[in-house]
Amino acid sequence: MVDKNSIFGGMITTQGAAKKTNCDALGIPWEPRYMLIGDANGTDPVPSPSQTKLVNQVYRAQINQLRVSPTDANVLIAEVVLPPDVGGWWVRELALEDKDGVFSAVANAPPSYKPVLAQGSGRNQVVRMHIITNGTSNIQLKIDPAVVLATRQYVDEAVNGLLPANKPAGTYTKVTVNDRGVFVSGSNPTTLAGYGITDTYTKDQITAMIAQASALPVGAMIGFPVDKVAPGFLELNGSVKSVATYPDLATFLGGAFNKGDEGAGNFRLPESRGEFLRGWDHGRGVDAGRAMSSYQLDMLKSHTHEYSPMRGSGVVNSVSNKVSAQSDANADNGATTGATGGGETRPRNLAVMWCIKAWNAPINQGSIDVAALEAEVARMRSLVITTTHKRLFVSTTGASAVVALKAEKLIIGSGVAAKAVTQVDLSVNMAAAGLGGLDAGVVAASSCYGIWVATNGANTAAIAALMPVLQGAITLGSPLITDLASTASMRVGMQFSSAFFPWGVTIKSIDSASQITASYSALATVALDNLRFVYEPILPAGYVGSRFSALFTDSTASKFPLAYMQVDKWILYRPGAGTNIVNLPLLASGVQGATAQPPTFVPVAVGALVPPTASKVKFTVWGHVGNTSSIAAPNPAHYGITNVPAGASPLHISDSAAAHNAATGDITLERGYMYYASGATYSGLACNGYEDNI
Structure with a gap:
C-alpha cells in the first residue's frame, strides 16, 4: 500500500542498457519512441532492470517529448499527454519502448486515476517519466513527435543562435534585429543620414542657404555712418579693381564706369564720395534724359525776386503816420540785394561712406584683408607649373593633316587660372579652322606650328598656332631688334629663335610696334635676320591654353605635318614608306x-x-x-x-x-x-x- 515511505523512480532495463551500448558502439543514435502505461492490476509495483514488460499494460502512446533534464545530464525525461477521451484506469507503472520494440526503461508512479469524459470529468493529463542513465549524448531527443527529430547538440546550438550572447548592454537610438526579431546590434547615430534620412539638407548646406538668404546681393549699395568698410563690401571711390579678385561684382557692373585706362582684366568702381544719390527717372519724366549711373552737376531752379526801391524827399503825416512822397520822387530799378549763403545748394544731410557689396561672404567670416588677398592672387599667378603632363603621346602619319594627342593628365594654364584635365584624347585637323584645327588662317608649307590644348573647364580641345618667321634688324652686341613688321601678337617672355642669337632667347620687353628687346645680345650684325616666334593661339573667350607639341609641315601642295611620334617631351621623326619622310x-x-x-x-x-x-x-x-x-x-x-x-x-x-x-x-x-x-x-x-x- 502506498504511503509516506513509498519510493518512486525509474531505470534503464537490462534490454535497454544493452541496446544503448550497442548503439554507442556503432555510433548510431538510440531512439526511444513509445511510452507504456499500466495499472499493475491494482498492486504497488517495484520496477526491476530485468523486466521485459509491465505487470498490466493499459495504454501505449507515441512520446510527445523526450529531453534531457536541465539540472542533470544523466537524467532522461519522457513525456506523453493523455487527452480527455483516454482513461478509465489507474496509472501505477510506466515504461519506454524504442523504435524497434525493445522494452528499454521502467518506472513506478504514485497511483493516479485518469477519468474519461464520459464519466463527467475529463482533463488533459501529462505523464512524465524520469530515467537515470549513464549518459544522454547519443540519445535521439524527440522534440515534436510529428515533425522534428534533433540531437541535444543541435537543440543547444539552435537556442543559442536565437539568443546570441555577448551583446553590450546599453541604451540605443537605432537597433538592428534579425528575421526573428532578436536584437543583433545597436548604435547611436549623430546625423540624420545615420538614421537613413536622406531627403533633407546637411548642416553645411543649411548654413550656406542661410548665409545666402540673409546676405545682400552683390551690387547692393549701403551707406555706413563710420569710416569702416564691412566685410564683403568695397568703398565706392572710383578705384580700379581686378576681375579675378571680384568676379561677381565685375559681372554685375560690367564696364559701366570704365574710363578706358583700367587695363586688361580690370574694372572701375563708381565714384560716390561727396555725392548725393538720386533715383533714376526710368521713364517717369521728372528727370528726363538721364542715363543710368550718369553724373549730374548741381543746379538751382530758375526763379525771380522782384522789388522797386523809391528814392526822393517827403514829409511824414502825423495823422496817418504815412510817408508822402514828393512829386519829384522816382523808382530805382535794377538794384540787387546783398549776397548770402555758401558755395553750393544742399539740404541738411549726414556724411556717410557709400559702399557696394562685392562678394557674398559666409556668416561671421571676420575681416578679410583685401590687399593681402590681391597680393596672394598675384603671387599665385606668377607660379610656374613644372610638370604639365602625364603619359603624353602625340603622333602624325605623314599622310594626312591630322595630329593625334592623348594623355592621362594635362595641366593647362598657370597660376590661379590653371586647370587639370584627365584622360585626354584629342586631335587637330590642320585643314580646319578654330578649336580642333588652326586658330587662324590656312596651313602653310614648310612652316612650324605649335600644338596647344585649350579648356574653359567644361570643354577641352586641341588647336594649332603658327610660329611665324619675321624679319628684323640686329646689331652685334645689342639686344635690340628693330624694323619688325608688327609686335601686336608678342608678349614678354615669348621664345624665339635665330641663327644669330643664343638658343633659348626670349622677349625681354616690347618697346614699340616695330621694336623689341631680347634677353640676350645678338651674335652678329644682320640687316634682315629671320626670327621664328612662338606665337600663342587665338582662343575663344573664357579659354586658357598650354602648348604640348611642335611640328613642321612638308613642302608639298598637301602641306601635311612631317611624320613624327612624341612620347612626353621627346619628338622623333618617323621615316617610312607612304609618309612624307622616306629617310x-x-x-x-x-x-x-x-x-x-x-x-x-x-x-x-x-x-x-x-x-x-x-x-x-x-x-x-x-x-x-x-x-x-x-x-x-x-x-x-x-x-x-x-x-x-x-x-x-x-x-x-x-x-x-x-x-x-x-x-x-x-x-x-x-x-x-x-x-x-x-x-x-x-x-x-x-x-x-x-x-x-x-
Whole structure:
C-alpha cells in the first residue's frame, strides 16, 4: 500500500542498457519512441532492470517529448499527454519502448486515476517519466513527435543562435534585429543620414542657404555712418579693381564706369564720395534724359525776386503816420540785394561712406584683408607649373593633316587660372579652322606650328598656332631688334629663335610696334635676320591654353605635318614608306669644311627642322669613311677627333679603312646652327628629332 515511505523512480532495463551500448558502439543514435502505461492490476509495483514488460499494460502512446533534464545530464525525461477521451484506469507503472520494440526503461508512479469524459470529468493529463542513465549524448531527443527529430547538440546550438550572447548592454537610438526579431546590434547615430534620412539638407548646406538668404546681393549699395568698410563690401571711390579678385561684382557692373585706362582684366568702381544719390527717372519724366549711373552737376531752379526801391524827399503825416512822397520822387530799378549763403545748394544731410557689396561672404567670416588677398592672387599667378603632363603621346602619319594627342593628365594654364584635365584624347585637323584645327588662317608649307590644348573647364580641345618667321634688324652686341613688321601678337617672355642669337632667347620687353628687346645680345650684325616666334593661339573667350607639341609641315601642295611620334617631351621623326619622310631629314651632306685638328667647320642652320622650343636635338652623323672622318659640334671651337676626351667633338666618326659608320647623340644647341665637317663624299648630318621644352 502506498504511503509516506513509498519510493518512486525509474531505470534503464537490462534490454535497454544493452541496446544503448550497442548503439554507442556503432555510433548510431538510440531512439526511444513509445511510452507504456499500466495499472499493475491494482498492486504497488517495484520496477526491476530485468523486466521485459509491465505487470498490466493499459495504454501505449507515441512520446510527445523526450529531453534531457536541465539540472542533470544523466537524467532522461519522457513525456506523453493523455487527452480527455483516454482513461478509465489507474496509472501505477510506466515504461519506454524504442523504435524497434525493445522494452528499454521502467518506472513506478504514485497511483493516479485518469477519468474519461464520459464519466463527467475529463482533463488533459501529462505523464512524465524520469530515467537515470549513464549518459544522454547519443540519445535521439524527440522534440515534436510529428515533425522534428534533433540531437541535444543541435537543440543547444539552435537556442543559442536565437539568443546570441555577448551583446553590450546599453541604451540605443537605432537597433538592428534579425528575421526573428532578436536584437543583433545597436548604435547611436549623430546625423540624420545615420538614421537613413536622406531627403533633407546637411548642416553645411543649411548654413550656406542661410548665409545666402540673409546676405545682400552683390551690387547692393549701403551707406555706413563710420569710416569702416564691412566685410564683403568695397568703398565706392572710383578705384580700379581686378576681375579675378571680384568676379561677381565685375559681372554685375560690367564696364559701366570704365574710363578706358583700367587695363586688361580690370574694372572701375563708381565714384560716390561727396555725392548725393538720386533715383533714376526710368521713364517717369521728372528727370528726363538721364542715363543710368550718369553724373549730374548741381543746379538751382530758375526763379525771380522782384522789388522797386523809391528814392526822393517827403514829409511824414502825423495823422496817418504815412510817408508822402514828393512829386519829384522816382523808382530805382535794377538794384540787387546783398549776397548770402555758401558755395553750393544742399539740404541738411549726414556724411556717410557709400559702399557696394562685392562678394557674398559666409556668416561671421571676420575681416578679410583685401590687399593681402590681391597680393596672394598675384603671387599665385606668377607660379610656374613644372610638370604639365602625364603619359603624353602625340603622333602624325605623314599622310594626312591630322595630329593625334592623348594623355592621362594635362595641366593647362598657370597660376590661379590653371586647370587639370584627365584622360585626354584629342586631335587637330590642320585643314580646319578654330578649336580642333588652326586658330587662324590656312596651313602653310614648310612652316612650324605649335600644338596647344585649350579648356574653359567644361570643354577641352586641341588647336594649332603658327610660329611665324619675321624679319628684323640686329646689331652685334645689342639686344635690340628693330624694323619688325608688327609686335601686336608678342608678349614678354615669348621664345624665339635665330641663327644669330643664343638658343633659348626670349622677349625681354616690347618697346614699340616695330621694336623689341631680347634677353640676350645678338651674335652678329644682320640687316634682315629671320626670327621664328612662338606665337600663342587665338582662343575663344573664357579659354586658357598650354602648348604640348611642335611640328613642321612638308613642302608639298598637301602641306601635311612631317611624320613624327612624341612620347612626353621627346619628338622623333618617323621615316617610312607612304609618309612624307622616306629617310631621316638631312641638314648637310658630302664633303664639308676640313676635318684636320682643329677642324674647319661649316655652319648648318637647324631652324627648318628644330622649333625654338627645343631644348636638345638628336643628330646622326653617318658616312662611308676611309682615312677620313665626319664631325658635328654645337660651336666651332671644338677640336674635332682627339685622344683627349675633354677636347673631342661630341659627335664624330672615323675609320682607317673604307667602311660605313654612323653615330647618334643628343646635342644641347648653343645657337641656331650646328657645325659640321666631313672628308667623305658619301656622308651626312641628319636630324632624328628633338626634346621639346613643354
